[in-house]
Amino acid sequence: MTGTSGAHRVITVGTRQSSLALTQTGQVIAQLEEICERHGLPYTFQMQKIVTKGDRILDVTLSKVGGKGLFVKEIEAALMAGEIDMAVHSMKDMPYVLPQGLCNGATTKREDPRDCLIMRSGSSLQELPHGAKVGTSSLRRSCQLKNARPDLKLEWIRGNIDSRMRKLETEGFDAVVLAAAGLTRMGWQDKISALLPQDVCVPAVGQGALGIECREDDEGVRELLHLLNDADTDLAVTAERSFLGALNGGCQVPIGAYASIIGEQDGLPMLEMTGIVGTPDGTVMLKEIKCGTDPTALGKDVAEALKAEGAEDILAQYGG
Template identity: 75%
Template sequence: MEAGKQGKRVIVVGTRQSALALTQTGQVIDELARISEEHGFDYTFEVKKIVTKGDRILDVTLSKVGGKGLFVKEIEQALVDGDIDLAVHSMKDMPYELPEGLMNGAIPKRVDPRDCLVTREGGGLDALPLGARVGTSSLRRSCQLKHARPDLQLESIRGNIDSRIRKLETEGFDAVVLASAGLTRMGWQDRISANIPVDVCLPAVGQGALGIECRETDAQIRELLSLLNDNETELTVRAERSFLGSLNGGCQVPIGAYCMRGEELEGQSGTYNLIMTGMVGSPDGAVLLKEVMQGSDPEQLGKDVAAALIARGADRILADIGG
């Protein structure tokens, strides 16, 4: 379809209703509006807030709520039903398997994928006192932090970013662990005491990236979203998600991955060497398995890293915790 030939259309964008979700959705809409104007599309955008299961259940750790897609299932159903035209998700919330008829239409440029510490006294992991109380709802984070600092007291903490930070004072935590990307998107970088290096704490699959989901049959939306997609982010996130799919994992099991784009392969324009680290650990941090591999095919690289970890017993670890 030629630019400028589309008729007027109101595009309804589905999102969770947290401050972070609305902020990042607003940022995506601003960029889509810019692209629409640049290419002569007569599109306007509306936001539809949707409450997910993960938003409703705040008094239970994510690992005990059960099921995949805790923060996306209701939004995806609205997309299937035609109540919305596209959905903005944090990529780390998206299960590997998407509902039939839906697809990732765009993965915009990723921001900082690392986890970070927000502490009462400032400083990073090494600065935390012996036996410090650290809040996180993530088995992935607690597993790796316990491995690095077995003395830490890791305790479950749920809620939005602001409420989790407030618990430093109200509930006496020494630190809380959050995604750097969320604080960055909110403009709260100054609240970050220290970023945690990926060699200490591998991020969740797709952390720092957004997934813009749409219907496969919606040609207009697919064309628009293709202009928002970032090729480097797409390649690296595809590798990480292939790893996730091969392990059949979700956000409630201790799986981490991070893929970086390396050099362009000689004589193969647009084809890059990808370097990926994958991790599976036991919830208590006693066992932490990591593999680093390289390749140019993102899906195959993810499968290869998963296979290497399975050969070392990752499948048994995940089976033991219901993964």
């Protein structure tokens, strides 16, 4: 496929096989089909499910599985082999450095980036009883909740979002922590007991946005994805991913970042970004907030400020 015209082409879209991944990918395909209809592009789409390492290993925490790209490597291998033409990822799963020959062709409009609580009873973090048992699969979430509520008993849970919610009943949790965006995409907003404000729990880098990965030399797919890209979300996620890259952070250290457009300066969007680095036990939580119009520079600036406050020592100690 070259340019925005030519012969019909079936575009194969790679995805994980969880219900959320399939739903997200279906929603992206629907958007692409609408774009193709609007622009008269002769493309149709088919979905290909791919099992990743992160999906296969469910009996240990992500931080112990090790490595980056636990939910994308097998999909990227299929992309490089030409077995698929693009891949839909939760942006928070994408490592900062992509394999040579691949690129992020589009960042979708962001859903609510916040984390949320699914609770047995109550409607806020403060309403959880003293010593409540809370399930999470994320060091970042665990660290920040321990920092806010040292009395909570954080325990690890893995699996897709519906299986994690079932554990609220089957394993006696008082609450589980999930990304609000996933529940929204599944149409399960009514299951959310409480949204965690960002001053309590800074989201993961890219949380709430989807990244559509493709081959750099596939001009037709790249042109198509350009029509899907949400410019404001792309700017914010670029800043967050620059922050992640500057810290060289992985799953072993609690790292979070959130950027948003708050206005403009000299005709350019002005971004505000919050970045955090903490210790896994939540006893140390470093936070920095900065503004800027260059997203890549902003991410690096926040990372450097946190390094100066001690983040480098935390990263060295815990193997980030």
